[in-house]
Amino acid sequence: MKIKQTEFVISAVRPNQYPEDGLPEIALAGRSNVGKSSLINKMMLRKNLARTSSQPGKTQQLNYYRVNEAIYLVDFPGYGYAKVSKKQREQFGVMIETYLRERQQLVLQLLVIDIRHEPSKDDVLMYEWLKHFEIPTCIVATKADKIPRSKWDKHLKQIKQTLGADKEVPVVLFSSETGLGREQLWDTILDAIDAAGMQLPDSGGTTEAMVELSENKQEQS
């Protein structure tokens, strides 16, 4: 996928702040510090567009980033941060549940897991939520650069098993450090947009027209 343009659009707290242009959305959920914002930056070939919050767990908002004026990547607040109050946890629950239940534009949810660790109870709960709401899901096992290649398969198997993931759920091995899995994840995203019957603007009607098969030569900015 050729990245032509990227921008931060809005931090939305309430549904009436979500963008109204109807573009497809790919949302990212995962534990605090798992690497969601880094993944967004890597996907967009930007170093620091997706912010890393200085107070983890504090801000309960959805951060919207737009790629090529065509696709939104939506960064959820990280969960599982120890110092979060009960009230903040409830706010998170309400906001995410509302989003998952009502957001028509959501075509794919990325569940971002640290490949080094077994999924947490919160990860399992999130996965069950996604199943409940029948949201197309992709498991992204990130920080792959942190363990030797020889251990990848074993860890991926363990992650799927702990989540109780269905066989057909795609799993992408990723590293925001090396860029591993980046093209595969874009392909998975474009497939999900197609499967949802949505079309990308300026693509002449088909998603395929957007896909650049050659290496993306754009410099990191």
Ligand SMILES: Nc1nc2c(ncn2[C@@H]2O[C@H](COP(=O)(O)OP(=O)(O)OP(=O)(O)O)[C@@H](O)[C@H]2O)c(=O)[nH]1
């Ligand atoms: N080695 C390595 N480090 C990573 C990778 N992805 C993220 N990190 C590091 O992990 C830390 C957390 O990354 P973030 O992208 O801020 O994590 P986050 O999930 O957005 O965290 P919250 O916004 O608090 O929920 C940072 O120090 C990153 O540099 C990766 O693929 N490889």
Ligand SMILES: [Mg+2]
């Ligand atoms: Mg973040």
